[in-house]
Amino acid sequence: MNPYFQQAAFRQSAAHAATLPQEGGAEVAFAGRSNSGKSSTINRVCSRRGLARTSKTPGRTQLINFFSLPDGAQLVDLPGYGYAKVPDPVRREWQSFIEAYLGRRACLRGLVIIMDIRHPLTGHDRLLLAWAGQRQLPVHVLLNKCDKLKRGSAASTLLQVRRELDSLPGEISVQAFSAETGEGLENLWKQLECWLGRQDEIRDEFSVQ
Numbered sequence: 001m002n003p004y005f006q007q008a009a010f011r012q013s014a015a016h017a018a019t020l021p022q023e024g025g026a027e028v029a030f031a032g033r034s035n036s037g038k039s040s041t042i043n044r045v046c047s048r049r050g051l052a053r054t055s056k057t058p059g060r061t062q063l064i065n066f067f068s069l070p071d072g073a074q075l076v077d078l079p080g081y082g083y084a085k086v087p088d089p090v091r092r093e094w095q096s097f098i099e100a101y102l103g104r105r106a107c108l109r110g111l112v113i114i115m116d117i118r119h120p121l122t123g124h125d126r127l128l129l130a131w132a133g134q135r136q137l138p139v140h141v142l143l144n145k146c147d148k149l150k151r152g153s154a155a156s157t158l159l160q161v162r163r164e165l166d167s168l169p170g171e172i173s174v175q176a177f178s179a180e181t182g183e184g185l186e187n188l189w190k191q192l193e194c195w196l197g198r199q200d201e202i203r204d205e206f207s208v209q
Contacts, residue, residue: 008046013063017100023107025072032114034080037144040179073196110138110195117143133170141174
């Protein structure tokens with residue numbers, strides 16, 4: 001359990017660019033295919049089971065949800081992609097909204113892309129990785145649901161994905177993860193804390209102990 005992330009609280013939802021909250025502290029956004037376990041990952045990070053709510057119909061949620069942290073930083077839950085059957089005009093509007101957030105948000109420090117380790121690097125994942133590379137936005141890939149594979153298979157998939165990501169432009173890291181069991185959570189916390197500028201605070205906390 002991480003006391004800093006445990007203090008996360010829902011701030012607001014945004015349905016279009018005009019309703020985005022005013023920029024302030026650093027932000028890290030979470031993206032992923034609708035059935036990748038994105039909401040469960042955020043809940044695991046914050047040790048709060050119901051903080052990010054899962055939709056009964058995957059892919060239907062079209063809101064960007066903001067969760068505030070004690071120092072003004074925020075975790076941002078982007079709508080899932082690649083699953084919902086919605087009309088093309090709605091899909092285009094939805095995509096435009098997400099691109100507007102990712103492209104114009106000056107306080108955005110990094111993007112966590114969550115993939116099902118059994119089906120990594122889908123077409124939508126690749127498009128988002130390419131887009132982040134063009135924007136020079138750091139990316140941390142989570143190969144979620146690693147508990148669903150045997151350890152050898154999970155390690156092999158991680159190695160294969162890492163090799164492919166190494167060939168892509170931009171700053172991209174990757175790890176195996178399980179929102180179900182918490183495997184890999186410490187590494188994820190470290191990455192988030194780095195992006196949110198928490199290194200000095202962490203050193204101070206340890207020096208007091």
